[in-house]
Amino acid sequence: MTVPLVAVAHGSRDSRSAATVRELVEVVRAQAPGLDVRASFLDLSTPLVTDVLKELRDEGHREVIVVPLLLGSAYHARVDLPALVAEVDGPEFTVSVSDVLGIDPLIEAVALDKLSGTDLTGAGIVVSAVGSSNAGANSAVADLASRWQAKLGVPVSPAFASTAQPDVPAAIAQLRTRGADRIVVASWFLAPGLLPDRIAALATDATFVAEPLGPDERVARVVLRRYEAMRLVAAAAVA
Known part of the structure; x- marks a missing residue:
């Protein structure tokens, strides 16, 4: 099986936020036909990342890569997400977490274009x-x-x-x-x-x-780059 990509955003009480994340995930899917890409959230929006990971585990997947849709490496990336992943991660189901999107030149270009x-x-x-x-x-x-x-x-x-x-x-x-x-x-x-x-x-x-970055194809490209980089790291660790 191809290793699924679980994109995880923070979540918000504002429905516009989750809707934009789902639009971005659709753009990621369009750029990577055949890759199982799913949207998830840390809190406040659904589905929660733990629920998506459990669903993939129950479907028979043995490995998943989580890509945090976060523009900075702070508390959510360093504390919240690892704690949630630890609830599901185990010897029969490996969850790898990529780097955050961060301050990437492609994302900078999107912000400047706004x-x-x-x-x-x-x-x-x-x-x-x-x-x-x-x-x-x-x-x-x-x-x-x-x-x-x-x-x-x-x-x-x-x-x-x-x-x-x-x-x-x-x-x-x-x-x-x-x-x-x-x-x-x-x-x-x-x-x-x-x-x-x-x-x-x-x-x-x-x-x-300016408007937020939104579901720009360049942001989606960075999501896939983070996924691919983590996939290579995970494969090297097994080899």
Whole structure:
């Protein structure tokens, strides 16, 4: 049997989020005909990742690869997901977990394309992201902002929806002091939901607020790359 791919997202009380994840999984399926690709969630949305893994086990699969649909390696990737996988993983049913999607050049290109057509003359860009208690995850977003600043030639600041600083008002104030006449908000979110809505609500004076990444074929390509990389690692471990 081909090793199934279980894509796992965080989950949300906002139905738009789960719908977008399912659309992305459909794009992944279209790019990999014959591969068993299933959507799942850590919490709040269904089906839960543990239920999908048990279903695959009961169908007779011996091995599964989980790809976290997460843009940062923080608590959900480091703690929540391993704990859930451990509930199902065992000698007769092996669950391997790939790297998160993370800050990948293809995904960066999607986020930048969401700004296409927007006049950046005199603008400052807020790169909006979730925020984490993990300093490394926040630093990765700050590094992304620095790269965009060098690439686009305008001031760019990260801003976080929760947990970390700067928040959106602080980031906008910082950009104003750096000479930005207008504010453009970029999205480092995979899907719409409560946190992207919070970002938009706080950026009331922004001239443009980008949509989340969504079910873009380039995001799907990264999902498959993470799957394939983990498949090779798992095969080498057996050999």
